[in-house]
Amino acid sequence: MPAAVTPADIENAIRTVPDFPKPGIQFKDITPVLADARLFSGAIDLLTEKFSPGSIDAVVGIDARGFIFAAAAARKLNAGFVPVRKKGKLPFTTIEQDYALEYGHATVAIHTDALQPGARVLLIDDLLATGGTSSAAAVLVQKLGAKIVEAGFLIELKFLNGREKLSGFPVRSLIAY
Numbered sequence: 001m002p003a004a005v006t007p008a009d010i011e012n013a014i015r016t017v018p019d020f021p022k023p024g025i026q027f028k029d030i031t032p033v034l035a036d037a038r039l040f041s042g043a044i045d046l047l048t049e050k051f052s053p054g055s056i057d058a059v060v061g062i063d064a065r066g067f068i069f070a071a072a073a074a075r076k077l078n079a080g081f082v083p084v085r086k087k088g089k090l091p092f093t094t095i096e097q098d099y100a101l102e103y104g105h106a107t108v109a110i111h112t113d114a115l116q117p118g119a120r121v122l123l124i125d126d127l128l129a130t131g132g133t134s135s136a137a138a139v140l141v142q143k144l145g146a147k148i149v150e151a152g153f154l155i156e157l158k159f160l161n162g163r164e165k166l167s168g169f170p171v172r173s174l175i176a177y
């Protein structure tokens with residue numbers, strides 16, 4: 001059997017692109033991880049390792065790269081997949097949550113019938129930066145009466161202290177910068 005994938009293996013494949021999408025941003029490009037079958041599968045194994053199939057009712061993924069990891073994690077945990085999307089993309093009735101950006105604000109949305117009250121949710125995104133996006137997604141999940149069992153991220157930019165915006169549930173990242 002090939003050796004299990006470690007967070008260091010994944011870190012080695014992440015490409016940092018300077019000044020994208022604007023000057024000063026060090027963009028963490030995860031596409032080389034996705035393109036490598038062993039690393040992609042290993043990332044999903046690591047993101048789901050604390051949970052057995054059946055212990056999570058829904059994996060909530062955040063628009064857009066979060067969908068990729070969340071959908072694969074849902075399949076592995078035999079759970080449903082629920083998208084949190086940017087405002088204006090979901091077709092049915094939604095609830096929305098605003099959050100602050102460096103300049104201005106953004107809004108995320110979830111379908112009103114996406115989660116049952118009491119549902120056990122694993123929240124997943126590719127990267128935790130300031131925590132604005134994931135804390136807004138967490139508010140939506142909680143407004144529907146579901147319970148966040150964990151928020152999982154492939155990457156955490158520790159110096160932005162995003163974790164401080166996420167309280168009431170465990171926060172886990174595989175790789176920290």
Ligand code: AMP
Nearest residue numbers: 026027028127128129130131132133162
């Ligand atoms: P934040 O709301 O500040 O925690 O930002 C998190 C969201 O923005 C995630 O959905 C990430 O995909 C994206 N993001 C923020 N900073 C970066 C970065 N340096 N590299 C790649 N994606 C990022």
